[in-house]
Amino acid sequence: MREIEVPVLICGGSLVGMSAALFLGQHGIRALSVEYHRGTAIHPRAALANQRTIELFRNAGLEQIICQRSAEQFVQNGGIVAVETLRGGTTAEFIADLNEGVRDVSPCERVFLSQNALEPLLKERAVELGAEFRFATEVLSVETDSSGVIARLRDRDSGEESIVRAKYAIAADGAHSRIRQQLGMKMQGHPTFSHSVTIYFRANMRSLLQDKQWAVVYVNHPELRGFFRFEKPFESAFLVVNTSGDAAHPMTDVSTGLTTERALQFVHTALGADIPVTIESVMHWNARADVADRFRSGRVFLAGDSAHVMPPTGGFGGNTGVQDAHNLAWKLGMVLSGQAPEQLLDTYEAERAPVAAFTVEQAYTRYVVRTAPDLKPAGMQPFVQDLNIELGYIYRSPAIVTAAGDAGSVHMHPRESHGRPGTRAPHVWLERNGERLSTIDLFGRNFTLLGGPAAQEWARCAHIASAESKIVLDPICMGSDGIDDHGALPAAYGIEPSGCAIVRPDGFVGWRSTNAEPPSAGRLSSVLAQLTGAGS
Numbered sequence: 001m002r003e004i005e006v007p008v009l010i011c012g013g014s015l016v017g018m019s020a021a022l023f024l025g026q027h028g029i030r031a032l033s034v035e036y037h038r039g040t041a042i043h044p045r046a047a048l049a050n051q052r053t054i055e056l057f058r059n060a061g062l063e064q065i066i067c068q069r070s071a072e073q074f075v076q077n078g079g080i081v082a083v084e085t086l087r088g089g090t091t092a093e094f095i096a097d098l099n100e101g102v103r104d105v106s107p108c109e110r111v112f113l114s115q116n117a118l119e120p121l122l123k124e125r126a127v128e129l130g131a132e133f134r135f136a137t138e139v140l141s142v143e144t145d146s147s148g149v150i151a152r153l154r155d156r157d158s159g160e161e162s163i164v165r166a167k168y169a170i171a172a173d174g175a176h177s178r179i180r181q182q183l184g185m186k187m188q189g190h191p192t193f194s195h196s197v198t199i200y201f202r203a204n205m206r207s208l209l210q211d212k213q214w215a216v217v218y219v220n221h222p223e224l225r226g227f228f229r230f231e232k233p234f235e236s237a238f239l240v241v242n243t244s245g246d247a248a249h250p251m252t253d254v255s256t257g258l259t260t261e262r263a264l265q266f267v268h269t270a271l272g273a274d275i276p277v278t279i280e281s282v283m284h285w286n287a288r289a290d291v292a293d294r295f296r297s298g299r300v301f302l303a304g305d306s307a308h309v310m311p312p313t314g315g316f317g318g319n320t321g322v323q324d325a326h327n328l329a330w331k332l333g334m335v336l337s338g339q340a341p342e343q344l345l346d347t348y349e350a351e352r353a354p355v356a357a358f359t360v361e362q363a364y365t366r367y368v369v370r371t372a373p374d375l376k377p378a379g380m381q382p383f384v385q386d387l388n389i390e391l392g393y394i395y396r397s398p399a400i401v402t403a404a405g406d407a408g409s410v411h412m413h414p415r416e417s418h419g420r421p422g423t424r425a426p427h428v429w430l431e432r433n434g435e436r437l438s439t440i441d442l443f444g445r446n447f448t449l450l451g452g453p454a455a456q457e458w459a460r461c462a463h464i465a466s467a468e469s470k471i472v473l474d475p476i477c478m479g480s481d482g483i484d485d486h487g488a489l490p491a492a493y494g495i496e497p498s499g500c501a502i503v504r505p506d507g508f509v510g511w512r513s514t515n516a517e518p519p520s521a522g523r524l525s526s527v528l529a530q531l532t533g534a535g536s
């Protein structure tokens with residue numbers, strides 16, 4: 001049997017598998033992604049990419065092309081509303097303008113681009129960075145021991161089997177993850193509460209939508225609950241149907257035995273217009289809100305829907321998966337390059353599992369509030385605003401030097417985090433030699449010591465600590481190296497002009513000295529040891 005060796009095997013090559021391959025490529029790690037389907041996604045599915053996701057893709061050089069494709073496909077800054085029927089007009093408005101009130105917190109905007117349009121861009125860039133994709137190939141099994149991972153693959157066309165030996169594997173194989181099941185990991189939370197369908201259809205909806213700024217339209221009709229998503233030029237869309245019949249006692253299985261006639265009826269009812277409609281396809285899926293009890297088994301890590309499944313209300317599922325992959329990639333990169341001990345990898349679950357649990361509950365809350373009044377709010381988490389979920393989640397693990405007085409919350413508003421260790425490093429506009437850039441653009445590959453205008457001594461210590469520990473720490477002080485922050489950085493990062501913060505390669509603040517201690521290379525060396533897992 002043919003055998004292949006790669007540093008990292010990725011089981012699954014859809015949104016999260018491709019993102020993992022891309023981010024590993026940015027850290028110089030060659031990955032092989034194995035995908036059952038014959039190519040990139042054929043269905044639109046995920047479309048709403050939040051600001052954090054776009055920041056990560058900006059870092060990979062993809063923001064411009066993503067925005068360009070989005071403008072071709074979607075109404076820009078489209079709103080999220082509810083209707084009884086599309087023709088009948090709005091009954092509620094959840095978000096009037098997708099980016100209103102959030103533009104100051106990030107260099108990036110929220111963007112709609114459907115998965116089938118995004119995946120080819122991710123794939124192309126990942127390949128440029130050294131990734132390999134094998135489509136029409138099934139991962140049959142994955143075994144893990146202390147020295148590595150052995151996976152058995154089968155080519156779907158020839159039936160030929162092969163073996164992959166890898167140091168680590170990422171199971172990005174979706175909600176029904178075979179790898180998760182083989183490794184005995186369980187899902188817990190709110191098991192299936194609806195057997196839902198996504199009905200893809202074509203119809204001329206221009207007269208219904210031309211003067212509207214809508215991207216997602218929830219439908220709360222006496223006969224059905226779900227949502228529409230529309231693409232320009234309003235000749236195609238999908239309708240998700242979660243439940244049908246009486247809203248107080250709904251049918252929660254709209255999937256079993258669904259005929260084309262019934263699907264047509266759903267679309268016509270939701271449109272409230274008897275226009276010609278062609279059903280293109282129907283996707284069947286279960287609405288659940290579940291998180292895996294573990295994110296790691298030996299050398300295998302769960303990422304994306306294999307680790308957490310949530311209803312699409314809020315558009316969080318794909319974003320959370322992409323951000324899992326980003327958290328894991330730099331850690332695998334550092335361990336594989338010998339810059340960090342194995343323990344760093346334990347912090348993946350410690351950091352991502354609480355974020356996933358919080359996000360899943362928030363998606364569930366939105367599902368109950370927006371489309372399923374029959375599911376009683378008892379036991380439901382109170383509604384937390386989107387920005388806290390998208391940009392305000394907080395990590396706590398041995399790879400973060402948590403600040404004194406940390407109250408233990410899993411989220412906060414990104415305007416209030418001020419560089420607190422465990423939060424995403426704030427965005428501040430800077431100028432370098434006349435060019436505008438964000439602080440976010442300074443992070444990605446290495447640790448960065450970000451200092452105020454009087455932190456030169458910390459910068460000098462950073463060079464010494466970096467040389468001693470063999471961990472790259474790039475010092476950048478405001479006012480030095482042609483960088484001008486217009487005086488904004490110290491307040492944004494909660495430091496005095498002589499203070500500094502260390503930002504991890506994933507753009508999260510790992511440690512901060514507001515100005516309470518004298519600069520010391522020894523101190524930075526021990527901080528770096530902790531941030532790379534050696535202190536745990």
Ligand SMILES: Cc1cc2nc3c(=O)[nH]c(=O)nc-3n(C[C@H](O)[C@H](O)[C@H](O)COP(=O)(O)OP(=O)(O)OC[C@H]3O[C@@H](n4cnc5c(N)ncnc54)[C@H](O)[C@@H]3O)c2cc1C
Nearest residue numbers: 012014016036046047048139173174304305315317318319
């Ligand atoms: C209608 C709808 C709308 C949504 N909208 C949004 C949105 O706007 N924003 C958002 O963030 N999220 C959204 N989501 C959620 C989002 O689609 C998912 O969270 C995301 O697609 C998960 O990506 P993934 O790569 O983890 O899993 P998947 O996309 O399920 O990919 C897993 C891949 O693994 C492959 N695979 C599985 N087993 C094997 C095997 N044994 N061997 C080889 N390959 C295998 C599969 O073929 C598949 O391609 C939406 C979901 C739905 C249903």
